[in-house]
Amino acid sequence: MAPPVSNEDSYDKSRSTGKAMTEDRDRQAGGRPRLALQGISKRYPDCLANDHIDLEVLPGELHALLGENGAGKSTLVKIIYGVVHADEGTAFWEGEAVKILSPAFARRLGIGMVFQHFTLFESLTVAENIALGIDDSGEMRALSEHIRATARHYGLALDPHRTVHDLSVGERQRVEIVRCLMQAPRLLIMDEPTAVLTPQEAERLFATLRQLAAQGCSVLYISHKLDEVRSLCERATVLRGGRVSAECDPRAETTGSLARMMVGSEVVAAARPLPHAPGPEALVVSGLRLASADPFGSDLSDIRLSLREGEILGIAGVAGNGQAELLLALAGERLAPAPADVRLLGEPVGRLGPAGRRARGLAFVPEDKLGRGAVSEMSMAENTLLTAYLGGLVRCGLIRFGRARALAGRISRDFNVAAGGVDSPAGSLSGGNLQKFIVGRELLQRPRVLIAAHPTWGLDVGAGLTIHRELVALRDAGAAVLVVSEDLDELFEICDRIAVISKGRLSAARRVAETTSEEIGLLMGGLSDEEHAGGRHDAA
Amino acid sequence: MMLPRLEPRAEASPLARYLSPFLAAALALFCGGLLFASLGYDPLVAFHAFFIKPVSSLYGLGEVALKASPLLLCALGLAVGFRCNVWNIGAEGQFTMGAIAGGGLALVFPHGNGIWLLPAMILAGAFGGMAWAAIPAFLRTRFNTSEILTSLMLSYVALLVLSYLVHGPWRDPAGFNFPQSRQFEDAALFPILFAGTRVNLSCALPLAVLPAVWVLLERSFIGFQIKVVGLAPAAAAYAGFKEAHLVWLSLLLGGAFAGIAGVDEVAGPIGQLLPHISPGYGFAAIIVAFLGRLHPLGILVASLLMALVYLGGESVQVSLGLPLAVAGVFQGMLLFFLLGCDIFVRYRLSFGPGAAAARLP
Numbered sequence A: 001m002a003p004p005v006s007n008e009d010s011y012d013k014s015r016s017t018g019k020a021m022t023e024d025r026d027r028q029a030g031g032r033p034r035l036a037l038q039g040i041s042k043r044y045p046d047c048l049a050n051d052h053i054d055l056e057v058l059p060g061e062l063h064a065l066l067g068e069n070g071a072g073k074s075t076l077v078k079i080i081y082g083v084v085h086a087d088e089g090t091a092f093w094e095g096e097a098v099k100i101l102s103p104a105f106a107r108r109l110g111i112g113m114v115f116q117h118f119t120l121f122e123s124l125t126v127a128e129n130i131a132l133g134i135d136d137s138g139e140m141r142a143l144s145e146h147i148r149a150t151a152r153h154y155g156l157a158l159d160p161h162r163t164v165h166d167l168s169v170g171e172r173q174r175v176e177i178v179r180c181l182m183q184a185p186r187l188l189i190m191d192e193p194t195a196v197l198t199p200q201e202a203e204r205l206f207a208t209l210r211q212l213a214a215q216g217c218s219v220l221y222i223s224h225k226l227d228e229v230r231s232l233c234e235r236a237t238v239l240r241g242g243r244v245s246a247e248c249d250p251r252a253e254t255t256g257s258l259a260r261m262m263v264g265s266e267v268v269a270a271a272r273p274l275p276h277a278p279g280p281e282a283l284v285v286s287g288l289r290l291a292s293a294d295p296f297g298s299d300l301s302d303i304r305l306s307l308r309e310g311e312i313l314g315i316a317g318v319a320g321n322g323q324a325e326l327l328l329a330l331a332g333e334r335l336a337p338a339p340a341d342v343r344l345l346g347e348p349v350g351r352l353g354p355a356g357r358r359a360r361g362l363a364f365v366p367e368d369k370l371g372r373g374a375v376s377e378m379s380m381a382e383n384t385l386l387t388a389y390l391g392g393l394v395r396c397g398l399i400r401f402g403r404a405r406a407l408a409g410r411i412s413r414d415f416n417v418a419a420g421g422v423d424s425p426a427g428s429l430s431g432g433n434l435q436k437f438i439v440g441r442e443l444l445q446r447p448r449v450l451i452a453a454h455p456t457w458g459l460d461v462g463a464g465l466t467i468h469r470e471l472v473a474l475r476d477a478g479a480a481v482l483v484v485s486e487d488l489d490e491l492f493e494i495c496d497r498i499a500v501i502s503k504g505r506l507s508a509a510r511r512v513a514e515t516t517s518e519e520i521g522l523l524m525g526g527l528s529d530e531e532h533a534g535g536r537h538d539a540a
Numbered sequence B: 001m002m003l004p005r006l007e008p009r010a011e012a013s014p015l016a017r018y019l020s021p022f023l024a025a026a027l028a029l030f031c032g033g034l035l036f037a038s039l040g041y042d043p044l045v046a047f048h049a050f051f052i053k054p055v056s057s058l059y060g061l062g063e064v065a066l067k068a069s070p071l072l073l074c075a076l077g078l079a080v081g082f083r084c085n086v087w088n089i090g091a092e093g094q095f096t097m098g099a100i101a102g103g104g105l106a107l108v109f110p111h112g113n114g115i116w117l118l119p120a121m122i123l124a125g126a127f128g129g130m131a132w133a134a135i136p137a138f139l140r141t142r143f144n145t146s147e148i149l150t151s152l153m154l155s156y157v158a159l160l161v162l163s164y165l166v167h168g169p170w171r172d173p174a175g176f177n178f179p180q181s182r183q184f185e186d187a188a189l190f191p192i193l194f195a196g197t198r199v200n201l202s203c204a205l206p207l208a209v210l211p212a213v214w215v216l217l218e219r220s221f222i223g224f225q226i227k228v229v230g231l232a233p234a235a236a237a238y239a240g241f242k243e244a245h246l247v248w249l250s251l252l253l254g255g256a257f258a259g260i261a262g263v264d265e266v267a268g269p270i271g272q273l274l275p276h277i278s279p280g281y282g283f284a285a286i287i288v289a290f291l292g293r294l295h296p297l298g299i300l301v302a303s304l305l306m307a308l309v310y311l312g313g314e315s316v317q318v319s320l321g322l323p324l325a326v327a328g329v330f331q332g333m334l335l336f337f338l339l340g341c342d343i344f345v346r347y348r349l350s351f352g353p354g355a356a357a358a359r360l361p
Helices: A019-029 A073-080 A103-109 A126-133 A140-153 A169-181 A199-214 A226-232 A255-263 A323-331 A354-359 A380-388 A401-414 A431-443 A461-476 A488-494 A517-524 B014-038 B043-055 B058-083 B091-108 B117-143 B147-167 B201-219 B221-231 B233-239 B243-270 B281-291 B296-320 B325-346
Strands: A035-044 A047-057 A062-067 A088-093 A096-098 A111-114 A187-191 A218-223 A235-240 A243-248 A281-290 A300-308 A312-316 A342-344 A362-365 A449-453 A480-484 A497-502 B005-008 B347-350
Touching: A035 A073, A047 A073, A047 A088, A047 A243, A062 A073, A062 A199, A062 A226, A062 A255, A073 A187, A073 A218, A103 A111, A111 A169, A126 A140, A126 A169, A140 A169, A169 A187, A169 A199, A187 A199, A199 A218, A199 A226, A199 A517, A218 A226, A226 A255, A235 A255, A243 A255, A255 A461, A281 A323, A281 A480, A300 A323, A300 A480, A312 A461, A312 A488, A312 A517, A323 A362, A323 A449, A323 A480, A354 A362, A354 B233, A362 A431, A380 A401, A380 A431, A380 B221, A380 B233, A401 A431, A431 A449, A431 A461, A449 A461, A461 A480, A461 A488, A480 A488, A488 A517, A497 A517, B014 B043, B014 B281, B014 B296, B014 B325, B043 B058, B043 B296, B058 B091, B058 B201, B058 B221, B058 B243, B058 B281, B058 B296, B091 B117, B091 B147, B091 B243, B091 B281, B117 B147, B117 B243, B147 B243, B201 B221, B201 B243, B201 B296, B221 B233, B221 B243, B233 B243, B243 B281, B281 B296, B281 B325, B296 B325, B325 B347
Parallel strands: A062 A218, A062 A235, A111 A187, A187 A218, A312 A480, A312 A497, A362 A449, A449 A480
Antiparallel strands: A035 A047, A035 A088, A088 A096, A235 A243, A281 A300, A281 A342, B005 B347
């Protein structure tokens, strides 16, 4: 999240692509960009994802592609990698016009891409995965040697014979990167690579990327994390609403000015929550152990947490460390072994399902919005029934459609959900609007305890702030709020205390004022409290 | 590569969804015409014999009602299950078990002449069908067994049970060794409603059930839960709807309706237990349910059409000497074209490299 912006003047292309930069470019590249896009457009049935986009990436350049969710970044890189075909426009590869028809063709040109969501087979080894992913893998033993050599060259520790499901998320990303590097790419596309990394892992990744760039490989780095881009990249192209809104040197910008280019208006941060005197315990988990239903999931071991009324407790962690299992156990979709393992407002609810817990004042914003938080084929009005059915929407077993529609209308108004109307199917909403709808639906039930998984995932800055303000307001009204997120900035911004989940264990919670993102990052990386000297504990 | 591909449409048009059964019926008719022509019959004559002649008399209309009623009843029950992702393929078996239970009651009380006998038979039939549907329900909710397989296989078990009974313990001693039970007494038969037809009181049953099913599916909270389980099981779990309860409910309801339809058949036009009491009503009801878009009113229309297909098959057998299997061919074509049309409601055919979102690396 961006802090308040200083009052600088507006940005336009002429200012950003000034004379100094042009000279710089000429010196580096001899005037010929490695990749140039001219007037690339792509229309989807419901939106214009890319609108005449121009982009130049020079050899050996760390080039950032900035933009909010929905700005068209993903579409653009899919076009570059040949996954999607542009409707209009031309791509030039090292000066020659090319039609990138498929990812295989892109790889032959020398374009490699590391996707945000990994495309690895969990039950195969690193070498087997790499053999599957490259076009001509050759003999297995030679390949393993090649993997080892490539990894060593870039200072990446990687054992070709380990099975992928034993690897951490950071290690899996390394597999993806090495897979690309083995084909000696001349342009490496990284799609939000740090979303799943701890701060320490991210630093290691940056070192690798800098080394690559120094050796002449261009890197197109997609992100909306402004600090990262400022410290890593030499040039940035900012997208907004499918168009290029600015080009600049991110090192010469402030986080605030970059945010303004992305959002197009002044960004006002949520008021930093005041320290608050927390009330009695609202949600207590004492020594919960639960085996994961997913063979590659994390078993919960001895989870202890205490959430008080009037506070926001954040749970940080790298994805796949037991968050999903913990959320299911708290919501009641997985039952605890004993009733007293989970206490809600003083009452043992460990053996109660979601409906029973909801009736006792719990509300829940799930991680997956479509298919879990909402049924895509059903209208927004019908989707209010999913969790708000206790609030007078059902009488004598029959649905009161009038009330459901009124509630859907109220959610849309209060939370600025842009939709066709309360009768339009939830699946027709954009990700951000659906997110606002679900959060709004849960908040309007005035819960005494709210559990929110990734509450601002997929939202633009403004909508994210709205939701943060609502969460803080709910806390100030005396409710207890638990936020599970992978975004440390978000947690530090709204939480009173933060705990870290790693390998199915939950650390003691720390007061936000008394910890740092480095400390949380170390815990996320799996360093336990005992190993981590100097960790401040408080009763949890 | 210029091979044709199916590409998902951005948004399926609701109009196309409701038009597709009509298009499917038209395509089935067209191909039926080709079939008749290739067999050497004038398609128009054959169509007349197939679709017009059966309904050109009061008796014929009564036969349509008589055939549509078990189809309607079975399909209404199945539609509840299909909305809930419960693929009950075993209505035929539940139909048979209902007939055995209800018919058995008629045989146990050969001299029962009270007004209670018919309602008791209907109840027994419902319980028979429910008991048979309870097996797949238990296996699915307890062991996660596919109800498609269990309910289908149990259909054949039910047919064998019936076969055993009419060949063995329940065989009519005065029946010249034919595999059939005694004829039911009058008190165990549905009274005829209209003279000159075989339309009996049982035909009114599905019409009474239909509004109830409509309320259940379209207006009740249970129906909403059923739909959520069918469309997004994860959302149902999130909302706290108990999927196992809904699976039980929809299978038991389907079983009860099919069982009642079985009683209607044996206590109606047949009047006794025979080794074969159903010309595949339980299976045809699956087609009826989908042809009617799982909506009660649509199912009503589809059941009338399917009844006509049954009668048309008999009619062309009598007047043109075509085999009865023609009716089965028509049923098959209807389902085939319906599924085909539904594919094109959601996808479109495209050639060459298009938006290749479906071809991720």
